[in-house]
Every structure is written in C-alpha cells, then in structure tokens.
Amino acid sequence: MRRAIAAAALTLLAVSGPAPAFAQPRETLTIAITQFPATLHPMIDSMAAKTYVLGMARRPLTTFDKDWKLVCLLCVELPTFGNGGAKRVPLADGKEGVEVTFHLDPRAKWGDGTPVTAADAIFAWDVGRHPRSGVAGGEGYRRILKVEAKDARTVAFTQDRVTFSYNDFSQYELLPAHIDRQRFEGDPENYRRRTAFDTEPTNPGLFNGPYRIVQVQPGASITLEPNAQWGGPKPYFRRIVVRTIENSAALEANLLSGSVDYVAGELGFTLDQALALEKRQAARFDFTYVPSLLYEHVDLNLDVPAFKDIRVRRALLFSADRAGLVRQLFEGRQPVARSFVNPRDSVYAPDVPEAPYDPERAKTLLDEAGYAPGPDGIRRDKEGNRLSFEFGTTAGNRIRETVQQALQANWRRVGIEARIRNEPARVYFGETLRKRRFQLAMYAWFSAPEAVPRTTLHSESIPSEANAWSGQNQPGIADAETDAMIDALERELDPAKRKPIWARLQARYAEEAWVLPLYYRADPFVIPKWLSGIEPTGHQYYSSLRIEYWRPK
C-alpha cells in the first residue's frame, strides 16, 4: 500500500511545479513532522516527536551540541573533576561514587515566572525513581542515590558508581515542582494520568525553554509561542506550528504547496524521497544529509548453529556488497559502517579493519567451514543441511526491504540462501527481535556520542525469559573480552586512556562479525532557502534544542 502511495506520489510530483500558496507570514514557522506526541510528559514514554517538540519548550541540564560535545544548557558550567564540580565520594556499601554539583542558570525560569530551582531537580528525581510513577527508564534515576539542594540554584547529585559519563545529565529532565508535586504526592501511581503535562499542556509553568506550548490540536498540531520568561537569546518567530503529517507523499505535497515551511530533518522525509526531491526542487530548498547515530545493521542470532562458526559469519560479511548498495540506493549519502561507532564520534577508530566486498574470499571461507555447493547452488554441510536462513526486517519499510533484497542476491551468489520473512514493526520489535526469535535481523540502533554499548554488547544484556526479555544484546554476544572492555570503559575517567579501549572494542566487533554493519543512516534536511540557523546534530538531541537561533536569512 505504502509502495503504491509512493509510486503514485512520485508520478504526480513529477508533473507538478512549485506554486507556494497558503504560505504563512514569516513571523510564523510551520514545521511538519511525521508523528504526533502521545504524551507531553518528558519522562513518561519515549517518542521522537515529543523530544522534538519539547526541545523548543524545555531545556535539560546538559546536552550534546552539533559537534557532539557535552555542553551545559540549564547549568552555568559543566561540572568536572578538574573544576571541582565533581568529586569521588565513599558510599555506604564501601564502594565509591561520584558527587556532581550543578549551578543552575540564574536566568532560568518557568513560563509563569517561577524560578527554576534545585527543588525541581529533586522533584524530577522523586518521580523518576518511584516504582509506580510509570517512568519507563527509571534506572538512570535510581542510580542517583541522593539529590541535595545546596542552595536554591545549586544542586548536588550523588551517583552510585564512578563512570566517565558522570556529568552527562542530558536525559535528566527537571520537572516544575510548583505545579506537579502535589499531583504526584497525592497519588504517585496515577501521576501519569494526572500530570499537568497532559491535563493542562498549555500551562506556561511547564516550560522553561524559548517557547511554550499554547495550543494542542490532538493528532494534528501543536502551537508554540515565545516564552516571555526565557532569559536566553530572543527567538525570532512569534509562532511555531508543528503539524503532524504521517504520509510521506502528503508531506511533500504540503511542503510544495506552502502549507508547511519546513519538514523536520529528524522526523520527516526518507532519504530516497529527499534525493528525488532535490533533483526537482534544488532552487527552492537547501538539501543537507547528515549521517547520524542511527546505525543500520544485520544481527546474527548466535544460537543458530551455523553462526557459531566465525567463518560463516565473516563469509556473510564479505559477500555483502555494502559499498555498492550505499552507492546505488543512497547516492553515497550514508557512510558504510565498519563497526557500531560512527566516524563522527570522537572515539571512532579509523584503523578498524575494513571488510570489502570479496565474494571469492567468502566462498573460500565457506569451503573451509565445510559447506559445499549443492545442486540448487545453495551450500550444504556434511549432513546435507542447507545454508539457509530466515532474514527479517520491518514490513512496509521500503528502504529496508530494498536493501534486504540486494543482500539476499549478494548472498545467493556465494551459496547462502536468505528467506525473507518480514513482520509489522509492532510484532518485529515487540516480539520477534526482543525474544530473539530470528536468524538474521535487520534494524537500527540509535545512541548518543560515546555511548558505552552495555545494553547492546554486554553478555548481561542478552534478553532471556529470566531477565524478562530486557536488554538489547539480541545476537546473544557472550564474549568475556568484550564484557571486560565495556566495564573498563565505564570506569575509566581519562579520555586518552579510554581511546585505546574503544579502538580494541571496535576491532573485536569487526573481526568477530557477530553483527553485520551496514551504514549510518543520514537524516535528510530539506530547508527552505529563506530559513537559517538550523544545525542538524545527527544524534538524539535534536536541532530543535537551538530553535532560538532559527530566523529568516
């Protein structure tokens, strides 16, 4: 159905020309995104659309900037061991923790004029760690043992371990205690249903960013206007309208007709759609393709007997023409991945061994592993078992399905059969992948800069019934060396000493081929020529966090 819609749209768009009707006056910026945020509470449920919208209206303590460096947003200075903002402290259990002290920006106020204080940080901690509050990822809050108000604008967090990311509070969302604390304390279990973020989302006191939400049209749009209490650079636009248009063809039609000014790069066009649009609309829009931390890969389920043999795994890697695929399908806009670390990341190791397309080498490896070609061209082991695997991804994702077919053809040439078995995202992610009921699975990870891959590569994160299928080590990687490196990375505070560990971890990942790296997905930013200030980040802290700098040229 989606394919048919896209084909129809392409045909129609090919004959259409620009006619910017219904353009908004420049004091209003209308942005289109493909999702509508279900809840606006910053801690309950994680959703890209919510992150994008709240980026305009709220500020976390810290974030990563466009150069992937950790910076302060709501604080005055990033606390470090060097500047005395962080110190090692003994814990009650005899271990060592870290106390990090943040000085809140004295200009920071909620939209109703109430200052942002340490009480808001403490309230956020109370909600985050409460077992019945409904916060999905409560672990981060529970790792904080104590939050102490040193004074109204100074707050100290005691963490239960010493890790290099001790001062990364980018996911720590301060909550307005003066509005929500009473609702929470009265009935913590029902807080998620009573929070002002959902019951009165236009309450100005919920927002401490450059804009505040003034109108919510369920499922359709969210309107924001400047927050009069914002102490930072004055935002240009008097009104921001974020509209939800889920269909990609309709998204394009709305942009071309002028019903929307800008389609968010992080939550808008697919890469192929943007590439096609660029050929026709380069005069009206600037096209920027930013390789992001979305790492597309194929997981091998290491419980499958054939995948226990490194030669089979490497044969799959050498026989996949990833460079050709990226060149032909994405016009080279998405860099081929060598490991899970993006080349833009400061811990990327450029000397990680490459795995070029080499079908002859793949054939040799398979011969050595004891797989000989059968009468149908598919290899078999000595017992006659065919080298044939189920290969799944999210059904209806046109790009993934195309890549999947290309890989299937690549592998067929060396005698490996991939039987495509795709499922809707809901089933694929919620059941098949999570419960490791796959053989080959293609999907993507999204992470932060220098994110330690504990949940994806450490053996303690292999989903199983015993751990309620939590963790994202879906291949089932159980490697003592990898585990040790992950543990060491987290403990090592010196970036220079972490770098060789990162390099070794990437090399081992590439050598072992537990996972077949494909490419880093690029967010296509289609920015109208008249608009400036949008700085694509490529990570999970979106460009909307700097919306105060967006303005007409």
Add this chain to the structure above:
Amino acid sequence: MIRHAGLRALQGLLVLLVSSFAIYMLLGLMPGDPVDLMASGNPNMTPADVERLRALYGVDRPLLDRYGEWLSGLLHGDLGYSRMFAKPVLETIGPYLANTAALMLAAFALALALGLPLGLLAAARRGGKLDAAINAFAFVSAAIPTFWLGLLLIMVFSVVLGWLPASALPPPGAGGFWVHAQALILPVATLALVETGEYARHMRAAASEALAQDWIRTARAKGASELRVVLGHALRNALVPVATVAALGFGGLFSGALVTETIFAYPGMGKLIYDAVMASDFNLALACLLMAATLVIAANFAADVVYALLDPRVGASRAGGAP
C-alpha cells in the same frame, strides 16, 4: 414496527457484546504487549522495570480477568484510560470522533446528492449518450483508489493551482467557518467521489427496473409528465434497495476515511484505531473498534427502518400482519 425495532436493537447489543469479547481477545493475543514495545525501544529498562510496568498497566493478569474488569467498567460508564494519551478513553476519542463525523457526514451527503440524481438521470435516459457518460463516470469512480484520487486532488488544487489547502485542518488560530470548510473540500470530495459511482450505479439499476413496471406505463398513459413519472413514481420505489446500499456504504466510509485521513493529515478515528492497535493501547483500540462496529450496526438498523418507511409492506410483514 416498534416491536421490530426493539428486537433489532437487542440483536445489535448482543452483536456488540460478542464483538467486544472477540476484539479484546484478539488484541490481547496479538504478539507484543505495551510493555514489550516500551522495552524494545528503551535500552535502559531493566528486568525490574519490565515487571513493575507490567503490574502497573495490568498486563501481567489473565486476559479474561482483564476483559471482565473492562466490561464491569463499561457498565459503569467507564471505558478506562488510554495508555498512549494518558487520558480517559472517552476524552481521547472525542475530538477524533468529531473530525471523522464531520468528514463522513459531509462526504456521505455529497455522495448521495451527486450519486442519486446521476443514477436517476441515467435510468431516465437509458441507452443514450448521457447514460453512457454517467456509467463511465460511475465505473471510474468505483475503480479509482482513494489514495490516488486524494493525491491527484492535492497536486492539482493545492500544489499546481494553489486554490485549496493540502491539509484537512486549517492552521491553528485560522478562524472562521469558511477557512475550516475550505480545508475540508478536498478530503470530502475524495471520500465522496469514490462512493458517488457506487450510488449512481445502484440508483440506475433500481430506477430502470421501476421504470419498466406496468404502473409506470399506466402513469404515462394517464398523461403524467416524465418528470412526475420519474420523481413521483419511480424514485420512491427505486429508493428501497438504494437505502440499504447507502446505509451499508455509510459504515464502509469509515474504512475509506482512514486512507483519506492519512493523505490529508486529518486526525480522525481511522488513524486513531491504527495507532491504538499498533501501540497495544487496548482500552483505546477496543473503544474505537466498538464504535466502528456500533456505526455499522446502527447503519443497518437505519436501513431497516428506512426500508420499512419506504415500503410499508416490509414493516407489516415483519410485524406478522401482512396479507
């Protein structure tokens, strides 16, 4: 007639009850519950988090217990909370239902207003050029996919001509009835045009049959004008089968609305059902699907009533008093 209507209403309620059970079980048995989905997208969730959230959302309890609790809530007027929207289900559905109702009613009225006269005209000019043209339009209209027509209309009227907005909702704050009506023109036209052909074809068939009856010949012999023959005699009889088709078609509009809502970025029930099912928001999905089922049942009920009103023999025979 009243007894007949009461019986039909009771049957409808029974169908709804069975539907609710079937839908609840199907939703519950689908792979991946809401906590599974949360865990798959959040690497920081621990086993303890999973267990905690399962208990919090009640998905750790047997499906039948959950259904029983839902049913008991329903009898007290409580459809539960939407997990996705963190709001009571009724409060969540309200704006979406209003949007879909506006779209469907307008499209239904337009489809009838175009389809019935066209069908009648074709029947009155049977075999002529006008009949052929209306037939051709009806076939094209029935065959054209909704999404194609929607995109075509957007491209022509929004992108190329720039006359109408591409979205079905005007920008927030853009007030006035005309602005809202203008934004609805394309989606209503899309939804209506694909139904118009269907109604025209049925009307043509029914009216043609009516016009071939002896009493029509008698009316003509008595000197009645052609207009009177068609409107005064043939139309009423032709409406009987068409009423059934139209009533059933009204229920069908609900599914057509999903595509139209998607193309025109219109937050309506079709989209809400899809999102609720995909996100395993059981309460919301169930309420939406039951609402759709209610609509179909109500449309059938309305068809029965209209049928009886148009043809008194039907009501009388069902009441046991027909000769």
